[in-house]
Amino acid sequence: MLTILISFLISIALTYFLIYYSHKKKVFIDCHQSDKPQRFHDVPTPRVGGLAIFVASISLIWHFLGFVVAFAASIAFFSGIIEDMKGNISQKTRLLIQSIAALVFVIAGGYYLKTVGMGVEFPYFIAVLFTVFAIVGVTNSINIIDGLNGLASGVSMGAFAVFGIFSLMLGDLHLMWVCAVLFATTLGFFVFNFPAGKIFLGDGGAYYLGFMLSAISVLTVVRHPEVSAWFCLAVVIYPIWEVVFSIYRRRKLSGKKATEPDKMHFHQVFMRSRRLANFKAALLIILCFSPFQSIALFVYNTGYLAFLISVIFIICYQIAYSRYSANVKKDKR
Numbered sequence: 235m236l237t238i239l240i241s242f243l244i245s246i247a248l249t250y251f252l253i254y255y256s257h258k259k260k261v262f263i264d265c266h267q268s269d270k271p272q273r274f275h276d277v278p279t280p281r282v283g284g285l286a287i288f289v290a291s292i293s294l295i296w297h298f299l300g301f302v303v304a305f306a307a308s309i310a311f312f313s314g315i316i317e318d319m320k321g322n323i324s325q326k327t328r329l330l331i332q333s334i335a336a337l338v339f340v341i342a343g344g345y346y347l348k349t350v351g352m353g354v355e356f357p358y359f360i361a362v363l364f365t366v367f368a369i370v371g372v373t374n375s376i377n378i379i380d381g382l383n384g385l386a387s388g389v390s391m392g393a394f395a396v397f398g399i400f401s402l403m404l405g406d407l408h409l410m411w412v413c414a415v416l417f418a419t420t421l422g423f424f425v426f427n428f429p430a431g432k433i434f435l436g437d438g439g440a441y442y443l444g445f446m447l448s449a450i451s452v453l454t455v456v457r458h459p460e461v462s463a464w465f466c467l468a469v470v471i472y473p474i475w476e477v478v479f480s481i482y483r484r485r486k487l488s489g490k491k492a493t494e495p496d497k498m499h500f501h502q503v504f505m506r507s508r509r510l511a512n513f514k515a516a517l518l519i520i521l522c523f524s525p526f527q528s529i530a531l532f533v534y535n536t537g538y539l540a541f542l543i544s545v546i547f548i549i550c551y552q553i554a555y556s557r558y559s560a561n562v563k564k565d566k567r
Contacts, residue, residue, distance in 0.1 A: 237411075238418045241290050245422025248286035253426065253433050256280035262319055264434055279431060282318050283423045284311070284439015290419040295446070298408040298415075302343040303449055309335035310373055310445035315438030328437075329370065335445060336369040345452050350463045351537035365452060372448035375473035377440035378480060382501050382516035384428030386435055386473075389520060390443040391420050393469050396527045397450050400534060404458055409450065416446055429513030444473070464540035468530035471544045472523045475551060476500060498562075500555055507558035523547075 256262045257280070264281040288311050296304035313331035317323040340346045346365040349355040356364060380386035398413030420443065426432045435443075451466035467474065476499060484494060497503075505515035526547045533539035 237294065238414050241294065241415050242418040242422050245286050245290040245419040246425065248289055249283055249423050249426050249433060252282055252286060253280055256282065256433075262436075279434055281434040281436040282315070282438065283427060283433040284318070284436045284442055285315060287416075287419045287423050287439055288315075288442050290422065291415050294415045295412055298412045299449075299453070300343075303339065303453075306335045306339035306343070307442060307445050307449065309338065311438050311442040313438075314377070314436065314441035318436040318438050328441075329374075332370050332373050332441065332445070333366060336366040336373075336448075339369065339449060339452075340365050345449075345456050347452060347455060347463055369445065369448040369452070371477060372451070372470060372474060373441050373444040375470070375477045376444035376447070377437055378476050378499065379473045379501060380435050380440045381499060382505065382519075383431040383513045384424060385501055385516040385519060386440055386443070387420050387424045387427060388516065389472060389523065390447065391417050391424065392520065392524050392527050393447055394420070394450075396469050396531060397447075397454065400531055401454070403531075404461075406454075406457060409453060409457070412446075413450065416443070428516070429511075431512065460535050462533075462535060462537035462540050464537045464544065465530050465534040468540050468543040468547075469527050471526065471547050472519075472551070475544075475548055479551075479555075498559065500551065500558075503555065503558045503562045507561035 252262075257278075262280050262282040263278045288308075292304055292308060295307060310332055313323070313328045313335070317328065340362050346358075346361045347356070347368070348361050376386050376390060379389060394413045394417040398410050398417065401407070401410035401413060423433070423435065423439070427434065447470055451463075451470070454466060455461050455463050480499065483498065484491065484496065501515060501519055504510075504519065505512065508515065510518070526543055530540055530543055533543065
């Protein structure tokens, strides 16, 4: 517990320092006058909060899970922090770097999904490709929902809490401590990000949290074959479905590129439709999603039920999205 407390305090101290340093030196700032469609802030704000989470947790991830996992996570973090500091890394380059991180984790570590249950088993080559694809997808999913104060970090902390409790149930103490460390260090950032938005997670932080969520999911299934991969999906279904639906919405409904940013993510239309303050919208979304994460704990070894939880969430998401996006479109007329 002392280790967890120290990690939390290091994260708080580093986050405070990054806020102070960024404003003093006028660096790593996300301008409030930029034309980014996802922008919701009204004052210049540092966007390197993920650096505090990374520094405060990476050595303990190495200690508990080994060098390969820590090294792969560092590569994923690197793909975003350079964008946060330089602002000139293309999406394709970031995806390439994240794919390298996933390959290091899968090939060097030997961690890959041989099956997703329900009678579906993969040969080695397909299993590796599928696992890499899944890791890169989850890595980007947290960045997709990172638009409101506390939303991405809050959803991530909820997932780390569920995975940590579940690891304790299984007696996997190393995985439990990693989840606890990531929860604590993310909380150290969260207290500055929510509700006031003094600092943002940034691409580096979002990719790092997303990668660790995907790594923990794969490790849970690999180390405990009785666990259904659909359980892990249910724990992170919100950000994953946001990615899937956003690609479909942009390509099929709007005729845009899949990677082109817009103002029509769920959290954006929800906030504008309900006319809510930034942090209130984030809090409500977290509270609505957390029951789905928690219920998954009770069906971890039953793939069909875990899959059903994800399906129910998707139905609820689509009904809510249809309603709120319609309200937003009415307001534009």
